[in-house]
Amino acid sequence: FDEIAKSYPTIQWSLENGGKEEDFFEFVYPWFFPRKNKKTPRSSEWEHFHDKKRMSLDHYVLYPKNNGFQGFSDAILKDIDMNYCTIKKNIKNLQIKTDPKNNNILDIKVNTESISGDLFFWCTSPISLAKILKIKSSVTRSGLPQTIIFGNFVFKKNISTKFHEILVGSLDHQINRISFPGKIMKKKNNLVQVEYSFPQNQFNLNAKYWKQTWLTSLYDLGLIKKDNSLDNFAFISETRGFVSKHDLRFLTNTLKNEIMPSIGNNIIIPAFNLGPENINRVIPEVILNTIKSVNTLNR
Missing domain, CATH: 3.30.70 (Alpha-Beta Plaits)
Incomplete structure (x- = not known):
């Protein structure tokens, strides 16, 4: 474990600056090491998902059979009803207008077009959202x-x-x-x-x-x-x-507790993490939270 951890400069920096080795063990890909028989409490969707995968006799990595990771976006795109969806790519100029009273997103300006909606799914860094909403966070100072x-x-x-x-x-x-x-x-x-x-x-x-x-x-x-x-x-x-020096889970939970009470109620973060994150961890959580949010909206 000593050599593997040190081969990750990010983890090495964390350890040299006061981080605890045990906090980073599970974030050095677990399959470097033998599977443990001991069960530990699980709190997230991806942990439950991968526990099931690890306990099965055959372990298949979460890739589509055709086109690998690209197969995910291809399958999603194929299943979208374009009568109800518009996909915009290669956006050069994007501006987000928010309501300072409640931090709701009012509209998003894409080039010269203004787009509004009932829900906005935030699928990039939560730190960027905190900056846009002017929410102070201790994470960025740590x-x-x-x-x-x-x-x-x-x-x-x-x-x-x-x-x-x-x-x-x-x-x-x-x-x-x-x-x-x-x-x-x-x-x-x-x-x-x-x-x-x-x-x-x-x-x-x-x-x-x-x-x-x-x-x-x-x-x-x-x-x-x-x-x-x-x-x-x-x-x-x-x-x-x-x-x-803090592990990713601590940072994520700290940031989540700092900004979630302050963001608008029309903003959904389907997978709250500071990334980069293993796609096999993110996908189950994104699917679950997106479906929950859309179902709640449609009730």
């Missing part, structure tokens, strides 16, 4: 923003692997996760995505440096052969999540 970087590799030849993703957990490699999108989508398995997260400004964001560092790791781990030439590489950097 640590640092987290940077997450991705390297997207396209190779000439197929990659020989039986895995959809690999969790590295090694101090020898500046990688937390390696995934194979082509294999997930049941298409040509020549795609690799690597992921690494750390406290903001801890490492440089030079694409050439990370490209070479990650290629070296992919070669050393035996995942890519030297004769498999690289066709394309894309580097992505985003600010996602938060770094603190």
